[in-house]
Amino acid sequence: MRILAKEEINAEKNALIESILDGAVFIYPTDTIYGLGCNALKSEAVNKIRNLKERTKNPFSVIAPSKQWIYNNCILSEEATEWVEKLPGPYTLILKIKKNAVAKEVNPGLGTLGIRIPAHWFGSFVAELEVPIITTSVNKSGEDFMTSLEDLDEGIKSSVDFIVYEGEKKGKPSKIIDLGNKLKITER
Numbered sequence: 001m002r003i004l005a006k007e008e009i010n011a012e013k014n015a016l017i018e019s020i021l022d023g024a025v026f027i028y029p030t031d032t033i034y035g036l037g038c039n040a041l042k043s044e045a046v047n048k049i050r051n052l053k054e055r056t057k058n059p060f061s062v063i064a065p066s067k068q069w070i071y072n073n074c075i076l077s078e079e080a081t082e083w084v085e086k087l088p089g090p091y092t093l094i095l096k097i098k099k100n101a102v103a104k105e106v107n108p109g110l111g112t113l114g115i116r117i118p119a120h121w122f123g124s125f126v127a128e129l130e131v132p133i134i135t136t137s138v139n140k141s142g143e144d145f146m147t148s149l150e151d152l153d154e155g156i157k158s159s160v161d162f163i164v165y166e167g168e169k170k171g172k173p174s175k176i177i178d179l180g181n182k183l184k185i186t187e188r
Contacts, residue, residue, distance in 0.1 A: 002162045003149070009125060009164055016162070017129055024161040025049060027138050027146070030063075030118040032090050032171040034146045036156070037063070040132040046105040049134055052156050055141045059107035061092050061114030062132035063123065069132065070115060073101035080179040088119040090171075092135075094178040102132060112180035122164065137173060145173070 009016060020026070023045040025038045036052070038045035040062045049060070064070050070084050075096040083093050097113040107113050116135055117123050126133055138146035138156060146152045148168040157163075 001157065001160055003165050004162055006121065006164070006166060013125075013128070019161065020129060020133070021131065025052070026160050027152075027156075027163040027165075028122050029120065029164060029166045029169065030116075030122060030135070030174075031088075031120040032118070032174050033169055034138045035063075035135045036138045036160070037133040037135055039129075040102040040106050040134050043103040043105050046103050046134060048159070049136065050105065052159055053136065053139070053141050055136075057108065058141075059110055059114065060134045060136050061116060062102060062106065063126045063135045064115050064117055064132050065127045065130050067117070069130075070095070073098050074113075074115070077179065083177055083179060087117040088123055089117075090119070090174045092116045092174045092176050094176065094180045096180055106134065114176070116174060118174075 020039055023039060023042040025036070025045055025048050028035050028037055036049055038049055040046065046060070050056070067084055067087060075098065076084065080093070080095055083091070092114045094112050094114050096111055102113060138152065140153060144151070147170060149165060
């Protein structure tokens, strides 16, 4: 496991992109809190995150590589389109998705998916991947989420391929905007 700063991400960009596309599991910063992620099209990597979090059934959200990816992979109402246009930002939009937008292990049995584009430099890195990545808090289910390396669960730390670290984060998780059926906003 390696700990990388933003500058190192830029210097090793091509190798890291290849690693993520191949199924690396990693920790990264966002505009809210640190996320635990992988290529959302790689079933094996998604299952590894599910096991690390000890999370059996709950769906994961993704960071979309672009608004265009959302338009291509989601079924959007007029209201949903208005919310997509507000991205990037501290929102997770629950949207109806088309089949095969992500690995089936991301959102088992659901026709909706939580989607973000963070207002953070790491969102631009995801855009270069051109695939969605899992975005979930860095913790075992039911425990406090990571704010710094000091409170990172050792089991998770030893199981990830790399960590993109930019110091302590005191944010809170993104606001959930459920546009799957009827508008519902949830503060976390």
